[in-house]
Amino acid sequence: MIIFIFATLIMERRVRVRFAPSPTGPLHIGGVRTALYNYLFAKKNNGDFLIRIEDTDQTRYVPGAENYIIESLKWLGITANEGVGFGDGEHAPYRQSERKPMYKQYAMQLLESGHAYYAFDTAEELDAMRERLKASNVDSKYDAITRMAMKNSITLPADEVQRRIESGEPYVIRIKLPKKEDIKFHDEIRGWVNINTAQMDDKVLYKSDGMPTYHLANVVDDYLMKITHVIRGEEWLPSAPLHVLLYRYLGWEEVMPKFAHLPLLLKPEGNGKLSKRDGDRLGFPVFPLEWKDPFTNEISSGYRESGYLPEAVINLLAFLGWNPGTTQEIFTKDELINAFSLERVSKSGAKFDLNKAKWFNHQYIKHTTNAALAEALNKELTNKGLIFSTEYVEKVCGLIKEKINFIKELWEVGNYFFIDPVSFDEGVIAKRWNDKSPLVIQDIIQLVRSHSDFSAGSFETDYNEALQKNGVTNKEFLQLLRVCLSGVAGGPPIFEMAELFGKEITLKRLQLALDTIRK
RNA sequence: GGUCCGUUGGUCAAUCGGUUAAGACGCUUCCCUUUCACGGAAGAAUGAGGGGUUCGAUUCCCCUACGGACUACCA
Structure with a gap:
């Protein structure tokens, strides 16, 4: 032994x-x-x-x-x-409710060794005790002193305790703490922590419903x-x-x-522990997955549904309270495993920072393959009844992934690759659209029509020719061309974008712009 | 209220007694660019306060302040 x-x-x-x-x-x-x-x-x-x-x-x-x-x-x-x-492993089951029969013997062991006792106090009696102590400005704990005034196996005669138990009276089993003893233990993150039992109370270990409490x-x-x-x-x-x-x-x-x-983990603004309600109020999820409360039907948003990548969530969470001591911030899971240690976990609470979270996600989206992004985008397209070739969707993703922070923005930012613009950026129109604009567009349309092939290069050539013919500069017109094609002011390189659209769509969009934009 | 834990820029944070107190996000300015984004350059911004210890404290100790957690037959 x-x-x-x-x-x-x-x-x-x-x-x-x-x-x-x-x-x-x-x-x-x-x-x-x-x-x-x-x-x-x-x-x-x-x-x-x-x-x-x-x-x-x-x-x-x-x-x-x-x-x-x-x-x-x-x-x-x-x-x-x-x-x-x-x-299951060799220690099954892993649900405490299923392990219920295993706990009582340990409570009994404590009872026998004198480190625990039965208590019969009702909820009302406990409340009364707490009220009484509070009124006299004393900490309301069930401790070495107060237990002497309560109904338990320390104050009650042994035969009465026996009688109460045998008659089926509900009881709990409480730990019997020493009156005054320093309990010292070493925390791997905080060092030595010392608490005196005088500050603790005789916690319930075994509940009257036959279940242990968390502690036991x-x-x-x-x-x-x-x-x-x-x-x-x-x-x-x-x-x-x-x-x-x-x-x-x-x-x-x-x-x-x-x-x-x-x-x-603390709230981003103000103070306090991050809680359930903070997320949706502040614009970020506090839950990994969307959750629908089965009682209230209230829905709380999740990281997954908000367009976060799991790898990014892992990375950003790892850095909330831990850091490797180097300047590296982007870590794969294996790298995290390799670098992790409890010694480098910080002692103070960390506030969740939405901007940093976005940045992490952005980093991962940039490095996600076009194929993977296309798969996500395709789901959304299918939902909208839009059918496009995988190759096309992948190319779109490749063109716009630099610009987004979240998966759901693939559609928000790139929808014009799949549907015609419903409006044209007013700022750009107001600034650049003039009497010559329709003429230039018409010339571009004609030139593009006149060739059988269509590519970024050929489109650019035609565009420049149309500009020259009308005496318009590139600076004056290029962004207008973008808006005519996509409706929005920002986006990928225009001629590449047009090549991806293809000849038919490009012509159609130019005509649409011509018909729609009036000044 | 009591006990415990914590406190470096707006946020995440490095520093394990001696540094011009890193870096990142965000912000500002500039460059690149048709635009947005990316990328590049620069900038503003930090040791809660007070005592000690020490030749020397952000770093060690104490006090104060502030913040947080816990204080159930909840976990």
């Missing part, structure tokens, strides 16, 4: 981390980042990454949330070795699943000492995982 303990102490344990969301709604990007850091850490250390669903609160169950979480992770390529959605379940499961590092949000920092105590009282301290509490 001693040898075994010694061996586990000196032996490097295989790194195992977990992402353990609660299926109470859509996964927030802060949660996605937590999952990502866990994933990167696991891969970097040749370890395992697993998904565990923490659904111990049956009252907060939201249909579809679990699926949503898994689908989000899959969309982003954050894949797990084991767990819900990724196939999380410790038991992490132990059973051989988790080596708990990487989670900063909101858990205050309860970490409770977890440390649980490991200690359960006799697992020598295999207790290391803790790393991640800084929070």
Whole structure:
């Protein structure tokens, strides 16, 4: 036994981390980042990454949330070795609701070793206690002092406790904290953290519905699943000492995982934790995928539907709270895995910056193949009943991808490649359109018609000839030509654009402009 | 209120006692260009405040201020 303990102490344990969301709604990007850091850490250390669903609160169950979480992770390529959605490993099941029978014995163990006790207080009695303490300006905690005035197995005679339990009276099991003891633990990101038990309270470990609370379940499961590092949000920092105590009282301290509490993701404006409502109010999604609330039918936008590329989301999320210490900013997933370390995670919260997010997405769109972009654009075209050859759509994408930040802008920016303009940029018309303009256009049309071939080169030649004939300069007319062809003031090189349109469309557009633009 | 965590330009941030305090996004100006975008050049903009420690503090310590998290039979 001693040898075994010694061996586990000196032996490097295989790194195992977990992402353990609660299926109470859509996964927030802060949660996605937590999952990502866990994933990167696991891969970097040749370890395992697993998904565990923490659904111990049956009252907060939201249909579809679990699926949503898994689908989000899959969309982003954050894949797990084991767990819900990724196939069971040797520690199945991975849903705490399905592990329900496993927890009670540990609560009993704590009861027997005197580190926990039964409590029979009703909700009303607890409220009354809190009111009373608050009135006398004392912290309202269920602690070493207040527990002496409550109904529990410490204050009640043993036979009455027995009687109450046997008669089926509801009870909870609470941890029994020492009155005054410093709990010190090392956080991988923050260093040593010290909290005195006088500041904590006797948290419920086992609920009256027969389910463990997060605190017990999380410790038991992490132990059973051989988790080596708990990487989670900063909101858990205050309860970490409770977890440390649980490991200690359960006799697992020598295999207790290391803790790393991640800084929070903050709202872009003002202060506070990024929350559900901020996104759509501020123009960016807080959820990876679009989510429709099953109760209210309210829709929250998602990164995927907003035209973000998963690789870009991974990259920008990785940089919200971590940086490699070099000036490189664009990282593939493999590069991130290689560069990632907990030491370089920052301590302070990071504000989400929409501009930077756009920039990241832009970088990835620029480097996405025309074929991949064309596939996305084609979907939209099909929805609109527009049929074009893949080759054409790909060429369009190649011409406009430099100009867009989001996939959905392929259509917004490039729609004139597929439909005739419905209006012509008024600014350019007002500035450049004059009596000579129709004459030039007519000449261009005639010259183009007179040749059988049509290319960027031939079109430019014809255009220049028409200009010369009418005594108009390139500067005066070129942008007008663009507007006649596309309706808008900006875009790719004009003659290349026209070549892509083809002779028929080019002529048709010129005629359309001639017929439409009047001054 | 209490406890804990945090604080470098508008935002993300480097610096692990000695630097002209990087870089990126955004912004401004200029160049390139028919235009938009790209690209290139330049610029404005930062150590919350106060005490220490030290030959020397952005960096270490303390206090204050500010911000955040937590404070449920929720996770």
